[in-house]
Amino acid sequence: MEVCKNQNDEELRLLLELSETDHFLHKKKLLEDVGLNVESPVCIKSSSTPDQLNDLLNLLIKRARVINLNEVELYFSGDVVNLEHCVSPRNELEALHSVHEAINNSVSSESCTIKHIKRKLQEETVNRIHEVGNKFREETRVVGDSSVEKENSLLDWAVKNGMKTRLHIACVEGAGRGAIAKEDLKVGDVALEVPLSVIISIEFLHESDMFPIFQKIDGISEETMLLLWSMKEKHKNESKFRLYFDTLPENFNTGLSFGIDAVMALDGTLLLEEIVQAKEHLRTQYEELFPVLSDHFPCVFPSELYTWEQFLWACELWYSNSMKVIFPDGKLRTCLIPVASFLNHSTCPNIMHYGRIDACTNSLKFSLSRTCFSGEQCFLSYGNFSSSHLLTFYGFLPRGDNPYDIIPLDIDTAEDDEGSEVGPPASKWSSHMVRGTWLSKNHKIFHYGLPTPLLDHLRKARNPTCQPNTSTHELLETDLDVLGGLSSTFEGMMEALSDENQEDREIAGWDVKLATEFKSLQIKIMSSILAACDSGCKMLESELGKHTV
Numbered sequence: 386m387e388v389c390k391n392q393n394d395e396e397l398r399l400l401l402e403l404s405e406t407d408h409f410l411h412k413k414k415l416l417e418d419v420g421l422n423v424e425s426p427v428c429i430k431s432s433s434t435p436d437q438l439n440d441l442l443n444l445l446i447k448r449a450r451v452i453n454l455n456e457v458e459l460y461f462s463g464d465v466v467n468l469e470h471c472v473s474p475r476n477e478l479e480a481l482h483s484v485h486e487a488i489n490n491s492v493s494s495e496s497c498t499i500k501h502i503k504r505k506l507q508e509e510t511v512n513r514i515h516e517v518g519n520k521f522r523e524e525t526r527v528v529g530d531s532s533v534e535k536e537n538s539l540l541d542w543a544v545k546n547g548m549k550t551r552l553h554i555a556c557v558e559g560a561g562r563g564a565i566a567k568e569d570l571k572v573g574d575v576a577l578e579v580p581l582s583v584i585i586s587i588e589f590l591h592e593s594d595m596f597p598i599f600q601k602i603d604g605i606s607e608e609t610m611l612l613l614w615s616m617k618e619k620h621k622n623e624s625k626f627r628l629y630f631d632t633l634p635e636n637f638n639t640g641l642s643f644g645i646d647a648v649m650a651l652d653g654t655l656l657l658e659e660i661v662q663a664k665e666h667l668r669t670q671y672e673e674l675f676p677v678l679s680d681h682f683p684c685v686f687p688s689e690l691y692t693w694e695q696f697l698w699a700c701e702l703w704y705s706n707s708m709k710v711i712f713p714d715g716k717l718r719t720c721l722i723p724v725a726s727f728l729n730h731s732t733c734p735n736i737m738h739y740g741r742i743d744a745c746t747n748s749l750k751f752s753l754s755r756t757c758f759s760g761e762q763c764f765l766s767y768g769n770f771s772s773s774h775l776l777t778f779y780g781f782l783p784r785g786d787n788p789y790d791i792i793p794l795d796i797d798t799a800e801d802d803e804g805s806e807v808g809p810p811a812s813k814w815s816s817h818m819v820r821g822t823w824l825s826k827n828h829k830i831f832h833y834g835l836p837t838p839l840l841d842h843l844r845k846a847r848n849p850t851c852q853p854n855t856s857t858h859e860l861l862e863t864d865l866d867v868l869g870g871l872s873s874t875f876e877g878m879m880e881a882l883s884d885e886n887q888e889d890r891e892i893a894g895w896d897v898k899l900a901t902e903f904k905s906l907q908i909k910i911m912s913s914i915l916a917a918c919d920s921g922c923k924m925l926e927s928e929l930g931k932h933t934v
């Protein structure tokens with residue numbers, strides 16, 4: 386950001402830059418489509434009225450929304466009319482933070498007026514961050530009668546070892562334990578600071594009797610070493626992490642532990658295959674290690690501790706509770722982080738960035754990206770995961786809309802690459818997908834609430850000669866054909882999801898309930914696609930009627 390002095394008026398220039406590597410051409414085109422030039426700065430005059438300032442801030446936020454789109458959001462970006470609205474809570478929070486940061490980082494040798502304008506813009510950006518929280522935050526009900534004695538002992542131990550926390554642990558409805566703010570926490574506040582000395586990482590393994598054995602195993606990953614270490618360590622009374630292991634559940638109840646009824650309840654969904662494959666993969670991994678390791682080193686890997694059930698438990702522990710952290714040496718390591726692992730996930734998290742050890746304090750800080758008031762649950766972002774991923778590896782379905790809940794489509798995109806000489810044609814996607822059309826803001830003709838890259842791909846497949854100057858009649862006919870084709874595909878997928886064998890939810894086990902909930906979500910998404918195709922066809926027929934008259 387720079388300040389330019391005109392004769393009477395000062396000007397503040399704010400430039401939010403698009404990364405050259407991150408879908409640059411797609412994003413550049415999207416910005417141009419909504420009339421924003423990526424190279425030109427947003428200029429704010431010291432004489433700007435409050436309305437003008439508001440407009441300029443909106444412009445900056447629009448640009449920041451595009452810059453911060455991730456791959457899935459970008460795929461569905463044709464949904465967003467003129468980028469006037471929030472694309473997803475994650476994107477909105479990132480966008481507002483990048484605007485806030487750009488204002489903060491500006492050089493500060495300016496006049497009082499410019500300083501005042503900057504302060505106003507910063508305040509308004511923080512207000513908008515609060516609004517995102519108000520709109521999307523999840524209400525938490527603390528289950529008062531559940532004991533958290535073990536959790537409090539762990540907390541005390543961690544504090545004695547240098548942890549700083551503004552959170553306490555409680556049982557929360559529907560999610561086991563959760564972290565609750567002890568006081569009002571604002572944007573930028575550190576809710577939790579965990580010293581490196583209490584973080585479980587590969588560094589602890591070096592002292593273990595397993596390490597020399599691991600060194601002899603070709604190609605064994607750090608993750609597998611840690612997994613095997615934790616299987617034994619959890620039984621050691623003298624373990625440094627005794628209190629941490631004491632807080633872990635007997636069962637993790639993730640999709641990897643689904644029983645046969647739950648797997649059958651997933652019939653017709655892609656998740657069935659995903660879970661079966663994930664479990665087969667783990668079984669193969671287990672069988673590569675055991676019983677060989679127990680036979681050769683019975684004292685180090687006692688067979689009674691290294692059963693398949695225990696191995697699966699440890700896999701679930703690491704999948705659902707580990708975090709990837711960058712260490713001061715620059716290496717990315719998978720870690721278990723006592724206390725921080727009580728933080729639950731939300732699609733509108735309070736904490737978004739937490740993955741780097743602060744080399745000055747040798748600690749991992751969890752700073753707030755949006756306010757968390759006293760008594761509210763403080764949520765983390767585990768990542769931009771679909772519900773099928775969260776179910777398989779974490780064992781829950783997030784509440785509310787999940788923008789990353791996509792159904793991948795098995796469409797051959799080989800032809801899309803042909804003749805893609807310049808620019809970012811909308812068809813240059815290596816895979817296609819759909820999601821609930823209620824997430825789309827654009828249900829007009831030629832959009833229908835469906836993703837533009839998919840529609841463009843299907844149009845091209847049906848009408849390869851289609852050009853910008855193609856007659857409206859032909860465009861309407863092509864779309865009618867496209868929507869008809871999509872309808873039959875999704876009708877077939879819906880039939881496969883028939884609910885006939887679903888057990889009564891009341892008497893079903895946790896896994897069948899979760900599987901049934903997932904299936905309902907898939908049905909809801911597919912129904913929305915079918916409804917979009919149906920209303921799209923009606924719009925097209927009505928338009929075609931006008932064109933033939």
Ligand SMILES: C[S@@+](CC[C@H](N)C(=O)[O-])C[C@H]1O[C@@H](n2cnc3c(N)ncnc32)[C@H](O)[C@@H]1O
Nearest residue numbers: 559560561562705706726727728729730779781
């Ligand atoms: C890192 S732990 C978080 C603490 C956990 N609630 C506990 O009691 O140990 C991750 C696990 O918490 C649960 N969880 C996290 N976020 C959740 C959410 N939004 N809804 C329901 N369960 C959630 C899932 O069981 C997940 O596997």
